[in-house]
Amino acid sequence: KQEVTQIPAALSVPEGENLVLNCSFTDSAIYNLQWFRQDPGKGLTSLLLIQSSQREQTSGRLNASLDKSSGRSTLYIAASQPGDSATYLCAVSGFQKLVFGTGTRLLVSP
């Protein structure tokens, strides 16, 4: 059974810092890995998708890497801003469904 863990559970940083969110999964037989953002009480916004054959994806200040062999992914956020405050979820795609991690709650203070 696939299990996805995210560390840390919560993170508080001052504006401008670079930060790394971690995601680990137990079964390397994944189709792809997605990072999502969720604002309080809202749905999920897809940030980045990494196919199983890829090593990383970039979008603006976000960079996500994937190491299937070790069962790890990281989301790097450069020059953090207060608007980045949200919960970040990683999800691995298996057979027709996503298995989600527990999330990292990020607070960026001005």
Added chain:
Amino acid sequence: KAGVTQTPRYLIKTRGQQVTLSCSPISGHRSVSWYQQTPGQGLQFLFEYFSETQRNKGNFPGRFSGRQFSNSRSEMNVSTLELGDSALYLCASRAYSILTSTDTQYFGPGTRLTVL
């Protein structure tokens, strides 16, 4: 393209009642998945429908059911509601590209169900 829409956005029910939630996927998407999000269990997969057929089901009791219509719109139903069914129910519309071998899910805003 319009995004995934879910109705209603908020719902309050009492124990023992039943509820039906609706999801309209992005135009052209034939796959719809449902997820339950609670503070204790996080996001958990309920089921997926593709072309009106249930393709996969999560580990939830039979009180949770769903269906998909020919226009790809989907409904999920929860019967005999329990307090523990209070959650955010999210629907996802799925796009698969053979050309790029990408499989991306786009989520709706969710329906917040409160069971009293």
